[in-house]
Amino acid sequence: DGGITQSPKYLFRKEGQNVTLSCEQNLNHDAMYWYRQDPGQGLRLIYYSQIVNDFQKGDIAEGYSVSREKKESFPLTVTSAQKNPTAFYLCASSNRNTNTGELFFGEGSRLTVL
Amino acid sequence: AQSVTQLGSHVSVSEGALVLLRCNYSSSVPPYLFWYVQYPNQGLQLLLKYTTGATLVKGINGFEAEFKKSETSFHLTKPSAHMSDAAEYFCAVSAGASNYQLIWGAGTKLIIKP
Numbered sequence: 001d002g003g004i005t006q007s008p009k010y011l012f013r014k015e016g017q018n019v020t021l022s023c024e025q026n027l028n029h030d031a032m033y034w035y036r037q038d039p040g041q042g043l044r045l046i047y048y049s050q051i052v053n054d055f056q057k058g059d060i061a062e063g064y065s066v067s068r069e070k071k072e073s074f075p076l077t078v079t080s081a082q083k084n085p086t087a088f089y090l091c092a093s094s095n096r097n098t099n100t101g102e103l104f105f106g107e108g109s110r111l112t113v114l
Numbered sequence: 115a116q117s118v119t120q121l122g123s124h125v126s127v128s129e130g131a132l133v134l135l136r137c138n139y140s141s142s143v144p145p146y147l148f149w150y151v152q153y154p155n156q157g158l159q160l161l162l163k164y165t166t167g168a169t170l171v172k173g174i175n176g177f178e179a180e181f182k183k184s185e186t187s188f189h190l191t192k193p194s195a196h197m198s199d200a201a202e203y204f205c206a207v208s209a210g211a212s213n214y215q216l217i218w219g220a221g222t223k224l225i226i227k228p
Contacts, residue, residue, distance in 0.1 A: 004157075006157075040220060040221070041220060042204060042218040042219055042220040042221050043158075043204070043218045044218075045215065048215065088155075090157055090158070092157075092158075102148070102160055102163060103158070103160075103216065105157030105158045105159070106157050107155075107156050107157045108155065108156065108157050110155070
């Protein structure tokens with residue numbers, strides 16, 4: 001079945017460590033996104049990519065980095081520069097050509113910094 | 115700039131009662147409007163969307179929403195709540211065909227009382 005796979009589902013990290021969250025999609029979508037979700041704050045956009053080898057910062061990109069070397073993959077690295085990284089991270093994709101804003105989400109990765 | 119306001123971070127209804135989740139938006143262009151649902155520790159799933167045409171939109175799981183341009187609203191309703199409807203619901207707006215980055219509301223957690 002087509003979909004988006006995020007891994008790991010749960011991750012614990014010590015302060016000062018970088019961690020990479022994986023996101024893979026087999027929907028043949030051009031666009032991919034990373035969101036951060038905190039209780040009571042909805043979704044905030046970290047980075048998005050409309051095409052391979054290109055990506056743009058979202059509203060809260062500081063302390064995060066991404067790459068888009070393959071159409072199906074959009075990993076997110078949470079660096080030690082991110083001051084408050086404990087959160088639920090959601091990856092999504094969309095078919096750019098439809099232009100309706102409909103996103104397909106993975107099941108999320110919960111990062112806890114100890 | 116577009117914005118989305120969801121009234122009530124928590125809404126509690128009895129099983130079998132009407133569900134009404136409120137969403138108001140501001141947009142300088144004709145909007146595309148969305149409702150997504152998120153079950154605990156999972157990603158988001160599209161419930162329904164309004165792009166053009168009929169203003170009453172039917173979605174999955176018996177939910178529907180009505181686009182009211184004069185009131186800039188897109189409230190979500192369901193005639194009879196079920197225990198399985200307990201989840202968090204997010205309203206989102208897209209600026210139109212040229213912009214598929216969504217603006218998200220803060221979410222409303224729906225609690226179903228037995």
